[in-house]
Amino acid sequence: MATRTLKSRLWYPWATKQRRRRTRVAYLFMAPSLIVLGVFMFYPLVRAGWLSLTNYSFFGASRFIGLSNYGHLVHDPQFWRDLVNTLYYAGVVTPVSVALALGLALLLNRKGLPGRGLFRAAIFLPAVVSFAVSAIVFRFMFTPSIGFLTYWLGQIGIHVPDWLDSVSLAMPAVILVGIWKNVGFYMVIFIAGLQTIPKELYEAASIDGATRWRRFSNVTVPLLSNTTMFVTVIALIASLQAFDQIYVMTQGGPAFSTETLVMLIYRQGFTNFQMGYASAIAYVLMAIVLMLSLLQLKFFSKRVVRY
Amino acid sequence: MKRSKHKALRATAALIAGAAGAAMVGGLASASPKASGGHITLTYWNGFTGPDGPTVKALVNEFNKTHPNITIDMSIMPWDTFYTKLLPALASGSGPDIEAMDTQQLPQYAEKHVFLPLNSYYQHSPDTHALAKGAVAATRVNGTQYGVPVNYAPLMMYWNKTLFAKAHIAGPPKNWSQWMSDAVKLSHGGKSPQYGIALADNNTIPVWPILLWENGGGIVNSSITKSVLASPQSISAVEQWSKLIIKDGIAPKNITGADADSLFQAQKAAMEVNGPWATTGYTQAKVNYGLAPVPAGPKRTLTLTDVTAMSINAKDSAAKVKAAETFFNFWNAKATQIDYAVHTGFVPTRTDVTAAELKKNPQVALFEQAGHNAVPYQLGANFTNIDTNTWTPAIEKILDGAPVKSTLESASQQIQSYLG
Numbered sequence: 001m002a003t004r005t006l007k008s009r010l011w012y013p014w015a016t017k018q019r020r021r022r023t024r025v026a027y028l029f030m031a032p033s034l035i036v037l038g039v040f041m042f043y044p045l046v047r048a049g050w051l052s053l054t055n056y057s058f059f060g061a062s063r064f065i066g067l068s069n070y071g072h073l074v075h076d077p078q079f080w081r082d083l084v085n086t087l088y089y090a091g092v093v094t095p096v097s098v099a100l101a102l103g104l105a106l107l108l109n110r111k112g113l114p115g116r117g118l119f120r121a122a123i124f125l126p127a128v129v130s131f132a133v134s135a136i137v138f139r140f141m142f143t144p145s146i147g148f149l150t151y152w153l154g155q156i157g158i159h160v161p162d163w164l165d166s167v168s169l170a171m172p173a174v175i176l177v178g179i180w181k182n183v184g185f186y187m188v189i190f191i192a193g194l195q196t197i198p199k200e201l202y203e204a205a206s207i208d209g210a211t212r213w214r215r216f217s218n219v220t221v222p223l224l225s226n227t228t229m230f231v232t233v234i235a236l237i238a239s240l241q242a243f244d245q246i247y248v249m250t251q252g253g254p255a256f257s258t259e260t261l262v263m264l265i266y267r268q269g270f271t272n273f274q275m276g277y278a279s280a281i282a283y284v285l286m287a288i289v290l291m292l293s294l295l296q297l298k299f300f301s302k303r304v305v306r307y
Numbered sequence: 308m309k310r311s312k313h314k315a316l317r318a319t320a321a322l323i324a325g326a327a328g329a330a331m332v333g334g335l336a337s338a339s340p341k342a343s344g345g346h347i348t349l350t351y352w353n354g355f356t357g358p359d360g361p362t363v364k365a366l367v368n369e370f371n372k373t374h375p376n377i378t379i380d381m382s383i384m385p386w387d388t389f390y391t392k393l394l395p396a397l398a399s400g401s402g403p404d405i406e407a408m409d410t411q412q413l414p415q416y417a418e419k420h421v422f423l424p425l426n427s428y429y430q431h432s433p434d435t436h437a438l439a440k441g442a443v444a445a446t447r448v449n450g451t452q453y454g455v456p457v458n459y460a461p462l463m464m465y466w467n468k469t470l471f472a473k474a475h476i477a478g479p480p481k482n483w484s485q486w487m488s489d490a491v492k493l494s495h496g497g498k499s500p501q502y503g504i505a506l507a508d509n510n511t512i513p514v515w516p517i518l519l520w521e522n523g524g525g526i527v528n529s530s531i532t533k534s535v536l537a538s539p540q541s542i543s544a545v546e547q548w549s550k551l552i553i554k555d556g557i558a559p560k561n562i563t564g565a566d567a568d569s570l571f572q573a574q575k576a577a578m579e580v581n582g583p584w585a586t587t588g589y590t591q592a593k594v595n596y597g598l599a600p601v602p603a604g605p606k607r608t609l610t611l612t613d614v615t616a617m618s619i620n621a622k623d624s625a626a627k628v629k630a631a632e633t634f635f636n637f638w639n640a641k642a643t644q645i646d647y648a649v650h651t652g653f654v655p656t657r658t659d660v661t662a663a664e665l666k667k668n669p670q671v672a673l674f675e676q677a678g679h680n681a682v683p684y685q686l687g688a689n690f691t692n693i694d695t696n697t698w699t700p701a702i703e704k705i706l707d708g709a710p711v712k713s714t715l716e717s718a719s720q721q722i723q724s725y726l727g
Binding site: 272 | 499701
C-alpha cells in the first residue's frame, strides 16, 4: 500500500496535490456540520461517558468512582422496573406502528381511491404536531368525568375507565398516543418505497396467475425490505427513547407504571441531581439501542432481494 | 519578509487576544450585578403563575417605583420549570439573586449550601417579630433560617352549596363520620358521574397526609427521624378512605391537583381540600361554594399549611444581600401584606393584621382562623425521595387495588432507609 502511494506520488505529483486540495475543500464544506455534530453530539457523548464514572451531582466536588454507578444500576430495582416498562412500550409500539403504517401505505397507494390525498394528509398530520401538544390533547381527552372521551362516551352509555390514573391502563394509553403520533410518518416512507417497485413486476406476476396475496408476499414484501428495515430501525429507536408524551400525560405514574428508562434518566439527573448515575443509565440505554439496531440490521440484511 | 510576517502574526494574535479579552470583559459585565452608580438589580424567580400572579407583579412594580436604587427583575415560570432550572442555574452561577419556593423543598437546597443563612436578618430586622411563628418555623432547617415567608396558606374544605342542597345536606361536615357519609351521598355514577370529593394524590398540594394526621398517624415523626407510615393509625386512615374511593366511588382514583381543581370547578365533585389560591378561579367560574375547616378527625383536628419563602443566593455580594433584605422588609410590611391578602385570599404573613383591615375580603379571615390548627408538611432533606418517590406511588398502588397494610409497610421500610 505504502509502495503504491509512493509510486503514485512519484509518477503523478500533480494528482496528489490536487487530491489534497480537494480533500481540504471537502473538509471545509463539511466543517459546519462537523462543528455542530462535535459540539452537540460527540462532546456530550464523551462528557456523559466520563460523568458516568463519577459521582457528579451539580454541587460539591466530583469524584472518580470507576464503575460504581454501573454496579449500583445492576442492583437498582428502579432500573429493572423501568427497563421492563421500556421494553413493553417498544415491544408494542414498534411492530404495531410499522404494521399499521404498511397497511395504510398499501391502501393509500392505490390509484383511484376517493379522497386519497385527504386521507394521506390526515394520517400524516400528527407527525408534524409537537409530541407535547398531542399529549396535552390526549391528556384532556382522558381526564376523568370531564374529558372529551370520558364525558361524551359516558353520555351514550359507554363508560371509559380512567386510563391515565390506572396502574394497568396508563401504559396502553401512552402506547396509543405513541402509535397515533408516528404511524403517519412511517406510512409516508412506505408509500415512497412502494412507488419505487416497478409495475412490470406486478404485471408479470399477474400474467403468471399470481393471486393478490402472492403478489404482496413475493413482490412487495421482498422489494420493500430496505424500506421496512429503515422504518423498523427508526421506529424501535424512537420507542426506546419514549419520553415526551409520558412526561406530559403521566409523569411516569401512577406508581411508576409508565416510567421508561429515559424518564428515569431525567428523574435521576434533574430531580435527584445524580448526574453521574443518570449518565450511566444513559450509556446502558445507548448500548441496548445499539445492540437491538445491529440485530435488526443483521436480520433484514439477510432478507434483502433485488430483481 | 520573515520579519514582516512575524509582525503580521503578532498583530493578528494581539487582535484576537484583544477581541477575546473584550468579549470576556463584556461577558463578565453582563454576568456581574448591575450595581453601577449605587443602583442594584436583583433577579427574582418564582412560580406565581396562578391568580395571585398579577398581585405579586403589581407589588413588585410598586417596590421598584418606591425604591429608585433597587430594581427587582422578576421571572414568573411554572413551578416544574422553576424546580428543573433552579439548581443547575445556581450551580453554573447564573441563578437568581432571590427565589421563592415551597418550604417543603427548602431543606434539599439548604443542604447544598446554595442559599444564604438569614439568622442575622431575623435578628436585626425590625419587623420579623411580627411574622407568623409557624411560617417562620417552616423556613428553618436544622436551626438555621434560610427563608423569609412570602405567603402562608392553610388548607380548607371547599364545598359546593348547590350540590349539597340537591343531596338535601344542610351544611358542610364537621367530623369524619359526617364527612364520609356526605361523600357517599354526594356520589353517583350514571351518564354524568359525580364525586363526593376530589381527592388528589399526585402533583398536588398534599391532602392525604391530613387524613393520616387526623387519625393519629403520619408519614414521618415530628423530628423527621422515623417513619410512622406503617403505624396502626396511618394504616387505618388509608384503609378507611381508600375503601370509600374504591368501593363507594366517592372520588376518582389517582388524580392530580389540577384534575381535582377541574372536577370541583366543573361541579363534578362536591368537596375539595384546597388553599386560598383557588378562591379566585372558583369565584370567576361562578361555582356556588362555601369554605369550612377540614372536618375533625377521630384523634386530632388538623390541617396542612403551605408556606412559600424567599431565599437569597449564597453567592450574592453584600450590596445585593442588603438590597434583597430591603425587598423582604417591603414584602412583609403591614400595608403590603394587607394589599396582598385582600387581593389573593392568602393569610397575611404577619400576626398583627386585624380582621377590620381585611374586611374587603372576608375569606381571608376564614383561612386565618383555619391556620390556628395548621402545620406545615415537612420531610426534611429527603422530601423528593420520601414524598414523590415512595409515599405517592404507594397510595397510587393502593387505590389501584394493592393491599393497604403490606404496601404501607414496604413504603415505610423504604422511607426509613432514607432517614437512616
